[in-house]
Amino acid sequence: MSQKPETTIHDIAKALNISASTVSRALKDNPLISEATRYKIKKAAQEMGYRPNILAANFRTRRTNTIGVIVPLINRHFFSAVISGIEDVAYQQGFAVTISQSNDDFEKESKIAQTLFTNRVDGLILSIGMNTTTYEHLKLFSERNIPLVFFDRVVDDIEAHKIVVDDFEGAYIATKHLIDQGRKRIAMIGGPLNLKIYQNRQEGYLKALNDARLPIDESAIIHNSLTREEGEKAVKKLLRNKTLPDAIFCANDTTALSAVITLRGKNIRVPEDIAIVGFSNEPFSEVVTPSITTIKQPGFEMGQKAAELIIQQVLVKEAPLTFETIKMPTELIVRESSGIKKQK
Amino acid sequence: MSQKPETTIHDIAKALNISASTVSRALKDNPLISEATRYKIKKAAQEMGYRPNILAANFRTRRTNTIGVIVPLINRHFFSAVISGIEDVAYQQGFAVTISQSNDDFEKESKIAQTLFTNRVDGLILSIGMNTTTYEHLKLFSERNIPLVFFDRVVDDIEAHKIVVDDFEGAYIATKHLIDQGRKRIAMIGGPLNLKIYQNRQEGYLKALNDARLPIDESAIIHNSLTREEGEKAVKKLLRNKTLPDAIFCANDTTALSAVITLRGKNIRVPEDIAIVGFSNEPFSEVVTPSITTIKQPGFEMGQKAAELIIQQVLVKEAPLTFETIKMPTELIVRESSGIKKQK
DNA sequence: CAGTAAAATGCAATCGATTGCATAGCTAAG
DNA sequence: CTTAGCTATGCAATCGATTGCATTTTACTG
Numbered sequence: 001m002s003q004k005p006e007t008t009i010h011d012i013a014k015a016l017n018i019s020a021s022t023v024s025r026a027l028k029d030n031p032l033i034s035e036a037t038r039y040k041i042k043k044a045a046q047e048m049g050y051r052p053n054i055l056a057a058n059f060r061t062r063r064t065n066t067i068g069v070i071v072p073l074i075n076r077h078f079f080s081a082v083i084s085g086i087e088d089v090a091y092q093q094g095f096a097v098t099i100s101q102s103n104d105d106f107e108k109e110s111k112i113a114q115t116l117f118t119n120r121v122d123g124l125i126l127s128i129g130m131n132t133t134t135y136e137h138l139k140l141f142s143e144r145n146i147p148l149v150f151f152d153r154v155v156d157d158i159e160a161h162k163i164v165v166d167d168f169e170g171a172y173i174a175t176k177h178l179i180d181q182g183r184k185r186i187a188m189i190g191g192p193l194n195l196k197i198y199q200n201r202q203e204g205y206l207k208a209l210n211d212a213r214l215p216i217d218e219s220a221i222i223h224n225s226l227t228r229e230e231g232e233k234a235v236k237k238l239l240r241n242k243t244l245p246d247a248i249f250c251a252n253d254t255t256a257l258s259a260v261i262t263l264r265g266k267n268i269r270v271p272e273d274i275a276i277v278g279f280s281n282e283p284f285s286e287v288v289t290p291s292i293t294t295i296k297q298p299g300f301e302m303g304q305k306a307a308e309l310i311i312q313q314v315l316v317k318e319a320p321l322t323f324e325t326i327k328m329p330t331e332l333i334v335r336e337s338s339g340i341k342k343q344k
Numbered sequence: 345m346s347q348k349p350e351t352t353i354h355d356i357a358k359a360l361n362i363s364a365s366t367v368s369r370a371l372k373d374n375p376l377i378s379e380a381t382r383y384k385i386k387k388a389a390q391e392m393g394y395r396p397n398i399l400a401a402n403f404r405t406r407r408t409n410t411i412g413v414i415v416p417l418i419n420r421h422f423f424s425a426v427i428s429g430i431e432d433v434a435y436q437q438g439f440a441v442t443i444s445q446s447n448d449d450f451e452k453e454s455k456i457a458q459t460l461f462t463n464r465v466d467g468l469i470l471s472i473g474m475n476t477t478t479y480e481h482l483k484l485f486s487e488r489n490i491p492l493v494f495f496d497r498v499v500d501d502i503e504a505h506k507i508v509v510d511d512f513e514g515a516y517i518a519t520k521h522l523i524d525q526g527r528k529r530i531a532m533i534g535g536p537l538n539l540k541i542y543q544n545r546q547e548g549y550l551k552a553l554n555d556a557r558l559p560i561d562e563s564a565i566i567h568n569s570l571t572r573e574e575g576e577k578a579v580k581k582l583l584r585n586k587t588l589p590d591a592i593f594c595a596n597d598t599t600a601l602s603a604v605i606t607l608r609g610k611n612i613r614v615p616e617d618i619a620i621v622g623f624s625n626e627p628f629s630e631v632v633t634p635s636i637t638t639i640k641q642p643g644f645e646m647g648q649k650a651a652e653l654i655i656q657q658v659l660v661k662e663a664p665l666t667f668e669t670i671k672m673p674t675e676l677i678v679r680e681s682s683g684i685k686k687q688k
Numbered sequence: 689c690a691g692t693a694a695a696a697t698g699c700a701a702t703c704g705a706t707t708g709c710a711t712a713g714c715t716a717a718g
Numbered sequence: 719c720t721t722a723g724c725t726a727t728g729c730a731a732t733c734g735a736t737t738g739c740a741t742t743t744t745a746c747t748g
Contacts, residue, residue: 008704019728024705034726054462056704059403060733066442066463074427074443080419087444091455096463098410099418099443100431111435118398119410119440257631287601289633352734363698368735378696400734404703 007050016044027052058120066096067310068121070112072104072129072153077282078299079127082151085303086125093311095122104129104225110137123147123310128155130225133194147313149306152297153195154325161309162325163302167197170295170330171204171249174277177293177332178247179212182341183275187220187245189234189255198223201251201279220245231258239266246274246341253278253285256292260337271339281333290336298328351394360388371396402464410440411654412465414456416448416473416497421626422643423471426495429647430469437655439466448473448569454481467491467654472499474569477538491657493650496641497539498669505653506669507646511541514639514674515548515593518621521637521676522591523556526685527619531564531589533578533599542567545595545623564589575602583610590618590685597622597629600636604681615683625677634680642672 009023016023018037026033026041033041044050058064067090071079083099090097098121102109109129116124117140124141127150135155141148142158151163178186188205191198202221209216219241224230231254238245250256256278263270270276270290278285278294285292305326313320353367360367362381370377370385377385388394402408411434415423427443434441442465446453453473460468461484468485471494479499485492486502495507522530532549535542546565553560563585568574575598582589594600600622607614614620614634622629622638629636649670657664 006704009706010704020705021707021729022727024707025727028706032726037726051462053403053704055399055403055406055408055464056733057706059397059399059735060704060706062399062733064399073424074418075421075424077419080417080424083418084445091459096442096459097444098440100441101428115435115440118395120399261631284628284631287605287628288631350734353736354734364735365699365737366697368737369697372736376696381696397734400703401736403705404734404736406703 006053007045007048008053009050012041012044012048012050015048016040062120063122063314064096064120065094066098066119066121067307067314068116068119068124068126069097069099070102070109070116070124070126071099072102072127074099074101076280078152078280078297081299082127082303082306085300085305086307087303088300089304089307090311093307095307095311095314102129104131106131106133113137113140117141117144117146121146122314123149125149125151125306125310127151127153128195129153130192130195145319147310147319149310149313151302151306153197156196159323161306161313161320161323163306163309164197164325164327165297165302165330166327167200167330168204168207170279170297170332171201171251172208173204173330173332174279174293174295175205175208175249176212177334178249178275178277178338179208179214181247181271181275181338183247184214185217185220185243185245186214186247186249187217187238188222188249188251189226189231189238189259190221190223190251191226192223198251205249217243226250226252226255228254228258231255232262235259235262239268244274247338248274248276250276250278253280253282253292253294256294256337257282257284257288260288260290260292271337272341275339275341276337278337286335290339293335293338294333296331296333302328350397351389351392352397353394356385356388356392356394359392360384406464407466407658408440408464409438410442410463410465411651411658412460412463412468412470413441413443414446414453414460414468414470415443416446416471418443418445420624422496422624422641425643426471426647426650429644429649430651431647432644433648433651434655437651439651439655439658446473448475450475450477457481457484461485461488461490465490466658467493469493469495469650469654471495471497472539473497474536474539489663491654491663493654493657495646495650497541500540503667505650505657505664505667507650507653508541508669508671509641509646509674510671511544511674512548512551514623514641514676515545515595516552517548517674517676518623518637518639519549519552519593520556521678522593522619522621522682523552523558525591525615525619525682527591528558529561529564529587529589530558530591530593531561531582532566532593532595533570533575533582533603534565534567534595535570536567542595549593561587570594570596570599572598572602575599576606579603579606583612588618591682592618592620594620594622597624597626597636597638600638600681601626601628601632604632604634604636615681616685619683619685620681622681630679634683637679637682638677640675640677646672 009020013020026038100112148160154162222234281294281296353364357364370382444456492504498506566578625638625640
């Protein structure tokens with residue numbers, strides 16, 4: 001309960017009979033200060049239990065050494081891997097990280113952006129929500145020159161560094177894998193096309209079909225918000241088509257899981273009757289029966305990269321001349337759900 | 345690129361020919377200010393694009409309106425549910441939330457605590473790591489009267505509000521459920537006993553056995569860190585015992601999953617030969633085959649409660665006279681992994 | 689209308705670190 | 719022994735909002 005009064009640089013200055021500016025400089029290893037006094041000051045600071053008042057420093061320097069992160073859901077393995085990557089780099093560089101989740105809700109995303117802005121984060125790393133189609137809330141940042149880095153779900157219209165996985169390629173190899181397994185009627189359950197990543201996944205899918213000279217059946221392509229419920233609806237809809245698919249490429253693992261469970265409920269065998277491929281390598285896809293073939297995304301590395309880019313911008317204080325879009329490689333993980341087709 | 349100069353309360357004051365203090369008070373709805381001037385001031389602030397400089401306010405008030413949260417892993421459904429609950433309440437009350445994960449690493453936990461302390465969070469909500477046995481890093485907070493709220497993995501020796509689930513009861517009903525299914529040799533895979541929650545779960549387990557007058561077999565009780573790998577080892581060890589268990593109570597779902605998979609690999613039927621019950625209701629336990637019976641913990645509500653308690657303390661600025669330990673109810677979710685025993 | 693209480697506003701110090709500029713002390717060249 | 723030229727240190731303003739106390743204005747009573 002005893003509130004010890006905090007030691008300030010002025011206390012140290014007084015104790016050593018020098019000026020506060022010298023103390024401040026010494027503690028920050030400013031080369032102007034001689035080795036001797038620096039040592040003296042650091043020792044005194046130590047002894048007096050000095051702790052810098054970050055609030056004062058932040059105020060004075062107009063910086064918070066904090067990076068804001070907005071993700072749709074921290075509860076997704078991919079996103080939490082990215083967050084870990086961000087933290088990894090940020091902590092090493094002395095930055096704190098504030099994480100918030102938008103729950104794919106545009107209102108909440110806006111509010112969070114507001115809050116982070118008001119709290120003066122030095123930079124913002126984000127992956128936009130499924131329903132985000134306007135970007136007013138991000139103008140706050142660009143207007144004030146606060147660096148922005150997008151990852152995964154990026155925005156084309158805003159100039160910023162972007163870190164994405166090669167969704168096109170991922171979808172392509174996933175679909176090609178199904179084709180290689182002898183599948184001919186490959187359906188797709190994709191995400192909303194306002195998000196670039198889902199556009200790219202769709203294009204990868206279409207390209208693979210084209211390259212294999214397989215016909216494209218518009219009725220076998222469904223777009224929704226990729227939840228468990230929507231996934232179930234989509235699968236049921238596909239099953240009502242006149243020609244049944246013999247494989248489904250799902251734009252995320254949640255939907256793939258939905259498909260596996262829904263088909264199981266209908267006694268349709270996976271992969272014998274219908275093969276399934278997902279996207280993202282969520283942990284559950286490994287343990288469900290049948291385990292789900294999927295595309296692995298290097299989340300941790302993406303987070304690291306994002307943190308590096310944003311910190312670089314924060315430190316330079318200048319908008320970079322050119323903005324990069326970094327494409328990270330994907331990897332196909334083959335599991336049970338995409339085995340060879342069998343005739344009944 | 346244009347860096348508009350920020351409007352300050354002094355600018356507003358000058359524009360309206362009044363004093364900055366009045367402006368400050370008006371903007372904070374201080375009742376000392378008359379309705380008329382308050383309106384005038386707010387209007388001017390709006391028009392001039394005034395945005396409060398939180399850094400200055402924080403500095404002056406020595407508060408950050410930020411709550412720190414440390415969890416072992418954000419990637420666990422339970423923890424991310426808690427976080428969502430915390431955010432829910434905190435945002436409504438105008439607090440920001442800074443989330444960090446310790447990865448169950450004591451060093452990292454310490455460092456994070458340091459960082460949060462240095463960054464002057466107004467309060468700290470945390471669930472300690474598996475290997476945390478000393479609490480020096482938390483003294484920082486108690487010494488300075490910074491409120492602390494523990495949840496789930498709490499520390500007995502520190503006085504603070506604590507939010508836990510009724511682990512004893514949860515384990516009791518889980519074990520009793522197995523007994524009700526006709527199981528007689530119920531093994532347990534528990535967590536490290538330096539954590540109260542695992543003590544309690546063990547006690548619930550033991551009590552249930554006792555109440556049913558079942559013998560307790562020390563060799564059928566294993567403690568480890570509850571990871572996938574450790575779980576596998578533990579199960580294999582149990583299988584080497586002279587008398588095989590006919591059920592395993594696992595202190596978390598990860599271990600239960602491990603058990604299901606390991607047993608499957610050995611062609612031991614779940615639940616026919618060995619029944620499994622987990623703890624926490626992780627999403628995967630619903631989708632794995634067989635789906636896992638488990639204990640549901642009200643994570644979101646726990647988070648809400650934790651946020652309420654911490655904010656209350658932050659606002660009151662006084663250590664409460666008594667500290668509560670709030671026990672949240674658990675719920676048994678019966679799934680396939682704990683069905684009736686069958687003879688071969 | 690004086691007088692006093694209450695309401696509204698202003699003054700000015702303050703929080704603690706940072707930093708541009710000034711200056712003291714010292715070295716070494718002339 | 720000067721003095722230019724460093725190096726090391728100090729001065730003092732500054733960042734913008736908050737707040738205890740003083741002061742002015744308003745409202746009301748007798």
